[in-house]
Amino acid sequence: MSSRRNFIKNIGTSVAGAGVYKVLESLEYNNSVTLKSKIKVSSNDKIRIALIGSGIIGHFDTDTALKVPGVELVAVCDLYDGRLIRAKEKWGITIFTTRDYREILVRKDVDAVLICTPDHWHQKIAIDAMNAGKHVYCEKPMVQKIAEGKALIDTEKKTGKVFQVGSQRASSVAILEAKKVFESGVIGELCYVESFCDRSDARGAWQYSIPLDASPDNIDFNSFLGQAPKVPFSTERFFRWRNFKDYGTGAAGDLIVHLLTGIHVVTSSIGPNKIYATAGLKLWKDGRDAYDIVNAIMTYSKTQNLPNFQVINRVNLADGSGDGALGIKFVGTEGVINMGWNDFTVQTLKRNNAPGYGGYDSFESFSAKQQEDFKKWYKDKYGDSKAGFTKNEATKFNSPKGYDDRYDHFVVFFNAIRDGKQVVEDATFGFRAAAPSIACNLSAEREAPVSWDPVKMVLI
Numbered sequence: 001m002s003s004r005r006n007f008i009k010n011i012g013t014s015v016a017g018a019g020v021y022k023v024l025e026s027l028e029y030n031n032s033v034t035l036k037s038k039i040k041v042s043s044n045d046k047i048r049i050a051l052i053g054s055g056i057i058g059h060f061d062t063d064t065a066l067k068v069p070g071v072e073l074v075a076v077c078d079l080y081d082g083r084l085i086r087a088k089e090k091w092g093i094t095i096f097t098t099r100d101y102r103e104i105l106v107r108k109d110v111d112a113v114l115i116c117t118p119d120h121w122h123q124k125i126a127i128d129a130m131n132a133g134k135h136v137y138c139e140k141p142m143v144q145k146i147a148e149g150k151a152l153i154d155t156e157k158k159t160g161k162v163f164q165v166g167s168q169r170a171s172s173v174a175i176l177e178a179k180k181v182f183e184s185g186v187i188g189e190l191c192y193v194e195s196f197c198d199r200s201d202a203r204g205a206w207q208y209s210i211p212l213d214a215s216p217d218n219i220d221f222n223s224f225l226g227q228a229p230k231v232p233f234s235t236e237r238f239f240r241w242r243n244f245k246d247y248g249t250g251a252a253g254d255l256i257v258h259l260l261t262g263i264h265v266v267t268s269s270i271g272p273n274k275i276y277a278t279a280g281l282k283l284w285k286d287g288r289d290a291y292d293i294v295n296a297i298m299t300y301s302k303t304q305n306l307p308n309f310q311v312i313n314r315v316n317l318a319d320g321s322g323d324g325a326l327g328i329k330f331v332g333t334e335g336v337i338n339m340g341w342n343d344f345t346v347q348t349l350k351r352n353n354a355p356g357y358g359g360y361d362s363f364e365s366f367s368a369k370q371q372e373d374f375k376k377w378y379k380d381k382y383g384d385s386k387a388g389f390t391k392n393e394a395t396k397f398n399s400p401k402g403y404d405d406r407y408d409h410f411v412v413f414f415n416a417i418r419d420g421k422q423v424v425e426d427a428t429f430g431f432r433a434a435a436p437s438i439a440c441n442l443s444a445e446r447e448a449p450v451s452w453d454p455v456k457m458v459l460i
Helices: 002-012 018-025 056-065 081-091 101-105 119-131 146-159 173-183 221-225 235-239 250-267 368-382 405-419 427-446
Strands: 047-052 071-077 096-098 112-115 135-138 163-165 190-198 274-280 293-300 309-316 325-332 335-339 343-352 388-391 395-398 450-453
Touching: 047 056, 047 101, 047 405, 056 071, 056 112, 056 405, 071 081, 071 101, 081 096, 096 101, 101 119, 112 119, 119 135, 119 146, 135 405, 146 427, 163 405, 163 427, 173 250, 173 335, 173 343, 173 395, 173 405, 190 250, 221 235, 250 274, 250 293, 250 309, 250 325, 250 427, 274 427, 293 427, 427 450
Parallel strands: 047 071, 047 112, 071 096, 112 135, 135 163, 190 309
Antiparallel strands: 190 325, 274 293, 274 450, 293 309, 325 335, 335 343, 343 388, 343 395
8 A cells, every 4th residue: 555655645745735635645546456356256146248359359358358257258259260260269169159240149148248340340239239138348439430329329228238338448547546636626727638649560550460361261251341332352451450441440549539538537528529630641551541640639618617628639650759658648727647558647836926027027128227116016015925836746646566457447347237337438428539539530531620519429
């Protein structure tokens, strides 16, 4: 618990007011691997899951889900036979495998599905799954097209099934603790938010490996295409689908949605009302048509709890620094919260609102007599106080070593299945993060701002 106490102590001495200290003192931080793994599992209390889409994220999600007590994998669906073979090798020979996800939805031994397919299949499979009585964990972005959102939200409400989007930042301890700091008012009134995600490696540019045996004989390419335009068989389109607008949502849908998820949780915002973005292909000119860099400005209207503010987003797959980084910076009138993935720093300042003179100031242009008169007037009115501000020492929050926000996100999902409670990142939340992200692509294509109603969740 020493890390927690030191964090509280440092912040507590760097801000004004005992009220703020009491808020920060309530931070629920400990040194365990996770904060939410409090599930009591009986011997017959099993949640049986099926994986639909056994690619990169499919393996990440399934491996993490299986670490949660009381979870069992019973079925896997993929359109490439090699992945079905791998599923049995990795998770057991008794795993049911199929190319057709509908065969999974009719199975009575499946309680929940993990949808880890290309974006253009998310909505269709999620709706089918909930209508079949299955709970759904759907990877981000929730939908590929903005027009798909309402039907998915309506299905979630109609069926009463648990639906959670897989942007794990919604359950990150760093995000949730930063939310408490933000709500304490320690950084003053929110002015704007800067957020970015830069990547410079091939993995970040979606140049995923293609198996040497890939062919029409072991890949159901027509099913992969779904409602997308019909094109000849292409291993690049199948295994590197994020490169193409027909199946993915580009850097905006892949990465800005993560940034907005964190921003919306911390600020309790429901989304922007206007989005303006520019984008381009700077490096990856390999036949893809999805942008590798997107810059966007989003405006958020004043609400009962928040002032109007701006969010500046940048995602870049052509970063030449070689470092790669992600960050969200909440800039207030009295301080900032500067976030990485699972850590953040708080920097505050104490303002002295007395007007200054000297230095870069019109005072030096006064006559000598006026300068003397001004100095006397200033001292009579403000005493010996100095204008400007004092920066308080920055304090940092680090998640426990080995912490995995993806694990906590699955604990939230499975707890909701067991106790019936609503998750934070449900279909409405997921759509309010996905739609503005996808709107960045629309704005860049139109070379014009896109207006969005975050309450009604419709384009204007």
